[in-house]
Amino acid sequence: MTELRLVESGVILGLETSCDETAAAVIAGGRVLSSVIRSQVEVHAAYGGVVPELAARAHDAAVGGVVLQALRAAEVATSEVEAVAVTNGPGLPSALAVGVSAALGLAVGLQIPLLGVDHMEGHLFAGTLAAPIELPALVLLVSGGHSELIAVDSPGVYRRIASTRDDAAGEAFDKVARLLGLGYPGGPAIERAAAAGDRELVNFPRAVVKDGLDLSFSGLKTAVRRYVEANPAAEVADIAACFQEAAVDTLADRVVRAIESGSYSTLVVGGGVGANLRLRERLAEIAYRFGLQAAIPAPALCTDNGAMIAAAGAWRLSMGVPATYLLDVEPGRKLVH
Ligand code: KG4
Ligand code: ZN
Numbered sequence: 001m002t003e004l005r006l007v008e009s010g011v012i013l014g015l016e017t018s019c020d021e022t023a024a025a026v027i028a029g030g031r032v033l034s035s036v037i038r039s040q041v042e043v044h045a046a047y048g049g050v051v052p053e054l055a056a057r058a059h060d061a062a063v064g065g066v067v068l069q070a071l072r073a074a075e076v077a078t079s080e081v082e083a084v085a086v087t088n089g090p091g092l093p094s095a096l097a098v099g100v101s102a103a104l105g106l107a108v109g110l111q112i113p114l115l116g117v118d119h120m121e122g123h124l125f126a127g128t129l130a131a132p133i134e135l136p137a138l139v140l141l142v143s144g145g146h147s148e149l150i151a152v153d154s155p156g157v158y159r160r161i162a163s164t165r166d167d168a169a170g171e172a173f174d175k176v177a178r179l180l181g182l183g184y185p186g187g188p189a190i191e192r193a194a195a196a197g198d199r200e201l202v203n204f205p206r207a208v209v210k211d212g213l214d215l216s217f218s219g220l221k222t223a224v225r226r227y228v229e230a231n232p233a234a235e236v237a238d239i240a241a242c243f244q245e246a247a248v249d250t251l252a253d254r255v256v257r258a259i260e261s262g263s264y265s266t267l268v269v270g271g272g273v274g275a276n277l278r279l280r281e282r283l284a285e286i287a288y289r290f291g292l293q294a295a296i297p298a299p300a301l302c303t304d305n306g307a308m309i310a311a312a313g314a315w316r317l318s319m320g321v322p323a324t325y326l327l328d329v330e331p332g333r334k335l336v337h
Contacts, residue, residue, distance in 0.1 A: 001265075002154050004125075005132035006030050007314040010082035013070065013106070014310025015063070017099030018091025018119050019144065020050045020185075022062040025306030026074035026081075027314060032129060033074035035307045037300075038062045041185060048184050049174065056094035063102045070306065081110060083323065085313020088116035089333025090145065096329045104325060113323030115313040119304075120146060120335045123270030125315065126308035127295035134265040134293055138258055140251065140283070143271030144170035147215050147251075149258050150336060152268075156319065160336040161258050162213035169251060169273045172217035176224050176243050180236050190240045191276055197241030202227060204246035206253065213254050213261075220246050244278055252282045259290050268295040274302035 008030040016023040020043075025035035040058045044050050071078060086103035089096060100116075107114035120141050127133050138161075139150045147164040167175065170187055177186025182193055204223045207216040224243050228234065255267065267287040273279060280296050287294035301308065317323070 002135045003132040004128055004135060004137070004152065004155055006128045006311050007318045009314035009317065011076050011080045012310045012314045012317070013067070013081050013084050014306040014308070014313055015067065015084065015086040015099045015103050016119070016122070016304055016306045016309045017059040017063065017095050018087045018089070019095060019304060020044060020055055021304040022059050022066050023304060023306040024066045024070035025310050026070050026076055027307060027310040028076070032307045033076065034070045035305055036066050036070045036073065037305055038066050045184055048178055050092070052092045052094055055092055056098055059095055059098040063098055067102065067106070078110065081112060083113040083115060083313065083317055085115040085117050085309050085316070086327070087119045087122060087309050088327055089330030090119055091331060093329055093331040096331060100327055100329050104327060108325060113317060114325055114327055115316050115321065115323055116327045117309045117312045117316065118333055118335050120148070120270070122308040122312045124150070124152070124268065125311040126270055126297045126301045126305070127268040128311055129297060129301055129307060131295070133268055133295050136264050137266040137268050137295070138255070138262065138264045139268040139270060140255055140274070141271050142169040142251065142269070142273035144168060144174065146271065149213060149254060151262060151264070158336045161262070162215060162254055164215040164217065165209060166216055166218040167221065169215070169217065169247060170271070172221055172247060173273065175221055179225055179228060180239060182236070182240070187272060187276060190244055191278070193237050193240035194244045194278070197235065197237030197239070199241040199245040201238045202242040204242055206246055206250050213258055215250060215254055217247065217250070220250070244276070248276070248279045248282055251279060252286060255283065255286055259286070259292070264292055266293040266295055270297070270302065272303045275299035
């Protein structure tokens with residue numbers, strides 16, 4: 001049996017600044033010693049979404065303090081850090097650059113290895129923080145910028161099974177939240193509003209993409225917009241609940257079809273949308289139904305954090321991936337080409 005596990009590494013610092021969270025974490029000996037996340041929600045709330053230039057400036061202002069806080073909470077001295085792992089893509093170019101520069105400065109100053117980590121591989125490794133992932137695994141990666149189903153056949157061997165034809169799942173939550181006047185960040189706002197709504201009131205369309213398992217959310221988004229225009233007095237809670245149900249159904253349907261057409265030991269979820277309780281419930285139920293293990297990280301580990309980056313970096317280091325001080329920012333970095 002092969003598995004993906006949190007490597008029993010020396011002290012590794014993970015840094016994440018790809019979007020709107022400045023995060024740093026320390027792992028060592030197969031354990032997370034600290035994880036500090038500074039959200040930029042207040043910076044972007046007035047704009048209804050992430051403003052890249054403001055994100056970069058906020059990362060710049062926060063990153064030093066967040067790193068120090070993570071080291072202090074882990075009770076390790078800077079001199080004990082053996083490697084720095086940092087997200088170098090995908091993400092907002094100027095936001096990524098802040099993390100990469102900070103990590104480069106630390107690694108050069110301490111003369112320790114620097115590892116560039118793929119943000120989506122980080123989301124996958126969040127699944128290893130609680131327990132090893134038995135392979136082969138089917139991974140649902142659902143964030144603000146990506147929605148994919150990936151098969152992990154063996155460690156580091158990824159196959160893309162499906163991706164989205166239009167919006168990412170998180171993007172759909174964010175856009176519908178804006179439409180409903182629920183503000184940013186949209187996913188948690190929809191989930192909160194949906195709690196008081198009737199999820200069976202409106203049967204929004206579940207996208208069917210012919211030929212394959214790809215996802216699509218633009219039809220659902222348009223259907224919600226048309227419904228709101230035609231029913232201005234409708235309760236926001238009900239619309240949020242019905243949208244959430246349709247989005248989760250769409251994801252659950254693809255996961256079931258992927259499981260039926262493959263052979264997996266574990267179902268993993270990663271990315272911010274994985275924090276959604278309705279989705280978590282459905283995925284747990286699907287894993288149980290098909291006799292798969294479920295790797296569903298705690299909600300705070302589904303959204304962006306430094307521990308997942310440290311974990312992916314530790315694994316890369318253990319695999320002999322060369323560290324380099326010539327680390328490019330790769331906003332369009334892809335886990336599977
Ligand atoms: O992984 P993540 O923190 O950052 C990216 O890599 O993009 O994901 C952020 C996305 C946002 O679109 C946000 O609205 C969504 O995840 N999200 C949620 C929830 N929490 C965050 N979507 C649905 N329900 C949630 N509870
Ligand atoms: Zn993310």
